[in-house]
Amino acid sequence: MRSSRVWKRLLGVEHTVIESVELVGFDDQGRGEEIVVARVRPTRSRRLRCSRCGRRCRGYDRGDGRRRWRALDLGTVRCYLEAEAPRVSCPEHAVVVAAVPWARPGARCTTGFEDTTAWLAAHAAGSTVAELLRVTWRTVTAIVTRVVAERAGRVDLLDGLERIGIDEIAHRKGHRYLTVVVDQVTGRIVWASPGRDAATLRGFFDALGEARSAAITHVSADGAEWIHTVVTERAPQAVLGMDPFHVVAWATKALDEVRRGTWNELRTTGRTEAAKTLKGSRWALIKNPEDLTGEQQATLASITKTNRRLYRAYLLKEQLREVFAAKGQWGRRLLAGWLSWARRSRIPAFVKLAKTIERYKQLILNTLDHGMSNAKSEATNTHLRVLTRRAYGFHTADALIAMAMLTRGGLCPPLPRRTT
Ligand SMILES: [Zn+2]
Numbered sequence: 001m002r003s004s005r006v007w008k009r010l011l012g013v014e015h016t017v018i019e020s021v022e023l024v025g026f027d028d029q030g031r032g033e034e035i036v037v038a039r040v041r042p043t044r045s046r047r048l049r050c051s052r053c054g055r056r057c058r059g060y061d062r063g064d065g066r067r068r069w070r071a072l073d074l075g076t077v078r079c080y081l082e083a084e085a086p087r088v089s090c091p092e093h094a095v096v097v098a099a100v101p102w103a104r105p106g107a108r109c110t111t112g113f114e115d116t117t118a119w120l121a122a123h124a125a126g127s128t129v130a131e132l133l134r135v136t137w138r139t140v141t142a143i144v145t146r147v148v149a150e151r152a153g154r155v156d157l158l159d160g161l162e163r164i165g166i167d168e169i170a171h172r173k174g175h176r177y178l179t180v181v182v183d184q185v186t187g188r189i190v191w192a193s194p195g196r197d198a199a200t201l202r203g204f205f206d207a208l209g210e211a212r213s214a215a216i217t218h219v220s221a222d223g224a225e226w227i228h229t230v231v232t233e234r235a236p237q238a239v240l241g242m243d244p245f246h247v248v249a250w251a252t253k254a255l256d257e258v259r260r261g262t263w264n265e266l267r268t269t270g271r272t273e274a275a276k277t278l279k280g281s282r283w284a285l286i287k288n289p290e291d292l293t294g295e296q297q298a299t300l301a302s303i304t305k306t307n308r309r310l311y312r313a314y315l316l317k318e319q320l321r322e323v324f325a326a327k328g329q330w331g332r333r334l335l336a337g338w339l340s341w342a343r344r345s346r347i348p349a350f351v352k353l354a355k356t357i358e359r360y361k362q363l364i365l366n367t368l369d370h371g372m373s374n375a376k377s378e379a380t381n382t383h384l385r386v387l388t389r390r391a392y393g394f395h396t397a398d399a400l401i402a403m404a405m406l407t408r409g410g411l412c413p414p415l416p417r418r419t420t
Contacts, residue, residue: 037082179196198229219238221240
């Protein structure tokens with residue numbers, strides 16, 4: 001029947017028989033918002049299959065009877081598929097709801113609807129996704145979790161790892177942490193788990209296994225003791241380095257301390273005009289010089305004239321960035337120069353920073369000697385921080401991890417029927 005083929009295409013279903021399509025009211029009495037309901041059933045070969053293993057099984061009972069799955073809107077109208085949801089008796093998985101070809105097990109929406117939701121969640125703001133698809137954010141995170149779990153089951157993200165970055169990310173306003181492992185070559189998140197301690201990280205190496213752990217050549221991290229302990233224990237051949245962006249972040253923090261100190265000094269000594277100019281200088285000082293706006297460049301120029309100390313602190317921060325941009329022998333020389341400059345700077349925040357850097361010197365030298373890259377882990381770190389700060393939030397660490405794997409783990413599904 002020709003119209004049946006048209007409907008199958010429109011609804012994006014396969015192995016499905018369309019019994020009828022009707023425009024009805026949303027509620028039980030058929031009132032309220034008009035929706036399209038397509039009554040469907042799996043084709044003969046897809047009936048009575050276990051939703052866990054796909055095996056053909058004996059029917060058990062009718063389950064909860066007929067139910068509906070949200071499908072993609074048809075034009076402006078919401079659309080649902082409606083079908084029986086019988087239970088089957090699987091020799092391996094006991095009594096389970098039978099699989100349906102149009103939806104994932106346990107899902108209240110069709111696979112096409114879920115893939116669209118997940119794709120949008122990876123590409124647009126949460127409020128946009130919720131508004132456009134007429135779902136709550138909670139539904140979006142549940143869908144993302146299910147889609148990511150399914151896709152993660154199909155590929156082994158831990159295969160072929162050589163250079164990795166290990167990072168800790170705070171969420172829940174800094175009360176909880178995730179440990180995240182990034183492939184430094186592809187920039188992908190390959191593993192994440194709640195917690196930040198040796199036991200958590202051992203979980204990663206357990207999943208990796210001995211052979212693949214032995215293939216790891218470089219590990220960069222933020223200098224945390226527990227990371228070193230576990231890497232030395234499980235991948236002793238790997239070169240351990242410091243992630244440059246953590247070191248630069250220390251310098252940025254020290255610079256901010258100097259800026260605030262200077263501002264307070266100006267204020268208490270009655271130089272309010274100068275203090276006011278300085279107050280707006282934070283971004284001019286923190287941003288990379290090449291990213292400054294015209295106004296910020298002017299602010300910086302005025303600091304060079306009016307406040308030599310703050311400007312020296314700024315140069316110290318910039319010079320430290322230069323160390324990592326240079327790498328290798330030249331990087332080593334710049335670092336030695338930087339350390340002696342900072343030590344003699346008479347700026348307490350930078351004298352202190354010089355001590356910290358001295359303590360991590362071997363790790364930093366490893367980073368310079370092995371040209372351990374920075375960009376990938378920094379981009380991931382920044383992205384994760386944005387995710388954790390999103391206003392709508394994530395109710396659980398698992399939801400946050402699923403979202404991170406969706407956007408940075410290469411697990412985002414293509415839009416329905418757009419597979420290349
Ligand atoms: Zn089964």
